[in-house]
Amino acid sequence: MESQRLLSSKGTVQTPDESFEEDWAEESTGSSYYSDSDSTIPDWEPYIDDSSGELLYIDCHPFVTHNKDHIKLDSKSEPFSKTQLRKSTRGKFLRLIRRKESSRRSKKALRPTEEGSEINTQKVKFQDFQEGEQKIVTLEIDSENRYNLSSDKSLAESLLGLIVSTLSDGNRVMIAGFSYDSKAKHERNIKIGDWLKSINNMDVNVQNLDDILQKFINHSEVLLTLQRVAATEVTKDPPINELSVESDFVRELLNTNEDDENLSEKLCSHPLGVIFLDTDKCNEANEDILYFYPKPLKKNILSICRGVFITLNHLLQDLTDTKPRTSSILHKGRLAHIVYTQFEKHLLLYMLPDDLASIKEIVLMNRELINFLEFLYGDLERCFTKNCNFKRLDWLFFRYFARIVNGNKWATTKQFLERIGNPERIFDRTDSFFEELMPVVPTLSLHDDALMQIDDALAELEASDYREWNEDPLDCQRLFTILGSALFHSGYLLASHMIHEDLVEVYNFCKQQGLVHLSRTEPVKSLVMWREVFPRSCRRNCGNDSLNAPDGSRYLLVVGSGKDFLATIMEAGGCTEPPEENMGPDAFYVEEAQATLAHVQELGLSVVAQRCLLANGGYEVAAPTPSPNKRKNDFIGALNFSKPTSPMVLRDSPGSTKKNEVTSILKRRNVEQHLSQEEAYDLYSEESGSQAYSETSDDSGSRRTRQKYDSNDEESDLDEFGGSSQISGSSFDVSEVRQALLSDLGEYTPAQITTGPHNVLYHFVHLDLTEGVLIGPVECSTLSQTYDVILNNFKKCCQNIHGIFQNTLRFKNMSAQEIAKSLMNKSLIAIKEYGTLFECPFLDEKDKKGRVSYWVVGRLFYMPHPKEVYVCYQDSVPQNVVELAFKISLYNKV
C-alpha cells in the first residue's frame, strides 16, 4: 500500500521499535501519522518527492470549458473543502489519540451532520472514474423557492439548486452547476458533469425533466440517481462541454522535471540567457562555466562571448575602482543588456533583449532572480555547483525565460511556442514594469477588525500550543518552530507575521513559482507546497561553514484554497527536533495550516478581501478624460493654466453623482474577473445561515466542557482572552464575527486622495523598500486604452525617477571621506521630488478628440526610513505630493 511504502521510506521518522508504536504515537505530535497504516492518506501524500522531500500539490476545481458561467460558479462556490480536509485528520486522531482539537477547529469534526455524510462518501476522483459508477443521493427540496418559480430560473434550479444541461447526445441530463444558495452544492456525491439518471426512480431526460419535477414539487425530499460519465464520452464533443481537471498552467506548474532540448534551443535565437562562471579557472575546455542556460553551449550567446565580460569585469575594476553593473550589446541588430553580479570568485551574467525589458527593468529582474535562487538554495555557488540541480534549474529557467518572452506574463509551453514561432510578435514592445519588479509585497489594507481576526488566527498557528490536544503532557520535542506566517488573497498580502526581508523573499518565491498568478486567475480547491528554503534572515546569520553543517533547516509551507494562500516558514533544529535530510512535509503541520486558512475563510475574511479588491484597494481612481480646452500654442492660452481649468468632465458633472460614476467604472473593470460585491455577499451570508449556527452551539458546548477539564488556570485565562476578543463576548461565535466583518460595508467606500472637488488620481504607488510593502490601487486590466497608455508611461517614468532617487539615497549613506573621494554628479545628490507633465491623445472615444494631460510625480521621504511615493494624476488643481503621501498613509492600515 501507498502508506506502507511511505512508512518504510520514512524510516527515520518511524520509531524502530514497532512494539511501542501505540505509546509512541500517543506522545509524538506529528509523526504518529505514519503509524496509522489504514487511515486515510492526505491527498497530497503521494506527490512528495522521495529524494528531496519537496511537494507541490494542486487540486483544482474541475471546470467545464466553453461554458464560462459555470466555471465561475463552480470555482467560487466552495469556500473550502472543509469536510474533505478534516476527514483524514479525524480518522486518525479519533482512533489513535485521545486528543481534543483546539477550540476553533474542533467544531467541524464534531458536527453531526457531517458524520452522516462521511459514511456514504466514497473517495471519488475525476482521474480515476470509470463509466457507470452510480450513486444515489437524497436531496432536500428547497421549501422557500418551491413556489417562487421565476421565469429566469429553471425548475431544477429553483427546486434542487442544480443547473442542468445536456450531455453530448443532446438527450441525457447533465449536472452543469449549482445555484448560489444550493444545498446540493454541499452534497459531495453530486459533481458537475454527472448524468442525472432518475428522480425517485423515474428516468429523466431533457424532455420530461420539468414534468417529473412538477410531480415532486410538494415533496420535501427526492432521491436522485446519478451516474458518473466516462471522461472519454464527456470530451467527445468539446464545443459543448469539456471537463478539465486542471488547466494547462497548473499542469506545467506541477511538472517539475521536463526539459526539452528543442525548447531550450528555440530560446538560443534570442539574446537572452544566464551563465555562472568561475573567474579563477581558465577558459580551456570550458571548465570555467559552472552553469548556463539556454543550452546548447555552442549557441549560447553569453558563453560564446563570456571572455568580453570577464575581461571587462576585471578591466573596469582596475581602471575605475568600481565594478561594472551592466553592459549593452547589439546582437544581430537587436539590443540586449547584460547585468553583472559578482560573488567572490564567481560571476553571474544575466542577459535579456531590450525589447522585452529595459535596462532598468533588467537590473531589477536580475536582483529578483538572484533573491529567488538564494532563497531556494542558500547561495548561488551551491545552487549552480550541485550536479543534481541542473535538470531542475533547466526547467526553472525555461519557464522563467518563456514567461519573459511572453511579455512577463505566465505562459504555457504551447503559448510560448506560438509566441516564439511568430517573429513579429516577439519584437512587439512589451509593457513596462515598475512596482512589479521592486522587492516589495503588494498589500491590501483591510479594516482593523478583519486584521485582528487574521492576526489572531496566525498567532494561534504560530504559537503551536498543542497542550490542550492531549490530556497527558507531551514530553516529546516539536518537529518545527514556526518562524512566521503570512496570509495572501489573490496575491495581495493581508497580514504578515514574518520578518520583512523574509516576507519579500517568500512573496518573490510565490511569484516566481506562479503561485501568485494561480491564486489570481484560477482559484484552486487545495494547494500544498513544501520545500526547504533559506530565508534571508537565516542566511545572514550563518557563515560559510555553517552551510555544511547547518544549525537548522527552514522550510516553507504554502497551503492554499480558493484565492487565498497561507505561507509559513518553519524551522527544524534549534529548539526543536534536529532536522533530517530532505525532510518531507508533516501531515500534522500541513493540516494545522489548512485549518487556520479554513478558519480565516470561514470568518468571511476572503470575502472582505475580495470586497476590498473590488473597491480598488480602498482608493478611488479616476478615468482619464480629455482636457476640455484644447491645447493652444499661443501664450495667452498657455498662461491660462493658472485659472482652475474646468476640471475633468466626467460624464456627469455634479460632484454627488461623480462617486457613482467611478464605482461603476470599477465594477466594469472587474466584471470579468470577480463576482460582483452583492453576489459575494449573498453567497457567504447564505453559508453562515445554513452551517455556522449549528456549528456554533456545538462548539461552545464542547468548549465549556473542556474548560472544566482544564486544571491549568493560565490556559483558561488565555482562552478567556481569546473569547473576549470576539465580538460575541465570552462564547466564541464564528458566525457573529463573520456577520460583523461582512456588514462593515462602510469601510470600503474608496477614499479620494487628491485635492480639489473632483478626483483626478489615475494611479499611485507607495513603495516602502525597508518594510517591503507596496500600496497601490489594485491592478486591473482596463477597457480604457488611454488608461493603459498612461499607466505604461507612468511605470516607465517611475523607473527613471527611482533611478534619480537612488543617487540621493546613496549620498545620504556616504561617509564624509567617501563623499570627498566620490565621483558622483554633485547636482544629483539631494533630489527629493521629481515630476513630469505629459500629454497623450484621448483614445477611448473616437468622436471625442482632445488630449489628456497628466502629471507623474515621485517623492522620496527618508525619515524615518526611505519611502517612495509615485502618483499619477490629471493636470488641473495643483497637488501637493507630501499631502497625497500623507493621505495614502492615513487610509492605509498596514
Place this chain on the structure above:
Amino acid sequence: MSAYIMGVTSNGGIPVFSRKKGNCDNLSFSTLGSLNGVHMFGKPSNIELLDTVSDDHAVAWKEFCESLVIIGVASGCSVDVLNRLLQLVYDAVVLIVGINEVKTQRNIERLKRELRICFPVIDRLLDSLDCGDSSNKHSSDIVGYAETVLCPENHLIQIVLDSFTECVDSMFSCILVNGKIAVATENWWSLHIHEIRLLLLLAVTENKDISKDIPVFLPYKSPTVAFRFVACSLISDVQVCCLCGSTPALVNIEQAAAQCFKNSTDILKSASQCVPRNFPNTMVVDSGILGLLLVNIKRKKYMMSKNPQQNSGRKMSSSSHRLDILRTFFYQAIMNTLIPNSKTWQENNVSEDLKTDKLALDESTEGMESYWCSEYHKCHGIKVCDNILCVLYSSATPTYAMRLISKQTLNLLISDKQVCW
C-alpha cells in the same frame, strides 16, 4: 572627475589619438589594448559591444565607417551623454581630415599628425560632459547644441552681417560674441548642429584674436570636399566667421569685414557687455530665479545664464555650479522626455528601425513640463512650442509657483524681437 577619449583603428587596433580630462593618469597602452580588445572580440560572433556602466563610470564604444573605433570613459555622466559625445568627436575628426582619410587610413602617421589640429576641439568637447564638478570652466557647454547670446543689439548686427555675407560671397556666416552665436544667417542654421558646434569651437580655441583660415570638411554636408572656414576678430571677444570656397582670399575677407563693421564697433562693444548675463539687462526676471537655460529644439540652440539678477555681480564665483545643475537637469530630465525625436542614446547607434530603447517615450506621449526639487534648489523646465525654458530656483520658491514664473519668463525672453531668438 576624469574622462578619456581615444580613437583606435578598427583593423589594426592602432591608437590614432587619445585625450583625457581631469587630473588622472594617462591610460596605459595595455589598458587601451584591452578596451579595444573587448570590443573586437565579439565581432566574429555578430555581437557588438556598445557600452558598460559601473557605479560612477560609463564606458562607451562606437565604431564609425568600419574603420575607426572611438572609446570614451567618463565618470559622473550618463552613458547617453557619453554616446552623443562620441559622435561629436568622430565628426570633429572628419571635419579636419575628411571622411576618405578616415576610411582608407593609407598613412596612419599622417592621420595622427593631421588630427593634432582638432585636439583643442576634442578637449573642449569633453567639457560638455556633466560630471558635477564645479572646477569646470565651461559648464555651459551642452552636447549637441549650440550656445547663443541674446544681445539687445542683435537685430542691428544682423543687418551688418547680411551685407558682409554679400561681400564675401558666402551663404554661411555668423557673429560670435565670446564664442557664442549672436546672430547668423539663415543658411548657417541650415548646417547640421554638430557642424555648427564644431566650427564654433574651432573659432574660439587657441588664439581668438587672430584671423584663422582652416580647411574643413563638413561631416554631414560635404564630408569629401573641403571648405574654408575663416574667422576674423572684429573687436576683442567678437568674431565674424564664414564658410567659403577657394576664393576670396583671407586678406580680402578681412578687408570686407573691416569695411562692413567699422561703423558698428559701438554696437558690437555694447553687445559684448551682455556676456555673462547672456540676455538683455532690460529684462527683469523673478528674484527667485538663480539660472536660466533657454533652448530652441528645432535649431538646437540655447542660451544659458547664471546671473539673471542684475545686482548679483559679486556672487559670480559661486554661481558656476548653477550651470552644472541646470545642465544636469537638462540632460537627465529634459533631453529624453520633453524633446521629441531626440529619442535616447541609441539615436546614432542602432539601425533605423530599432531606433529607441524601451525606456524611450512612445510617439503618442509627449512631455510638457518637468521639475526637480532638491534640498538646496529647484529646477523647472517647461516646453511651449519649440522652446524649452529650464529655470533654476532657490529652494524657497514654492513648487506650485514655478510653473507660472517659468511661463512668464519664457514669454518675456522670446517675445522680444530685438534679440533675434
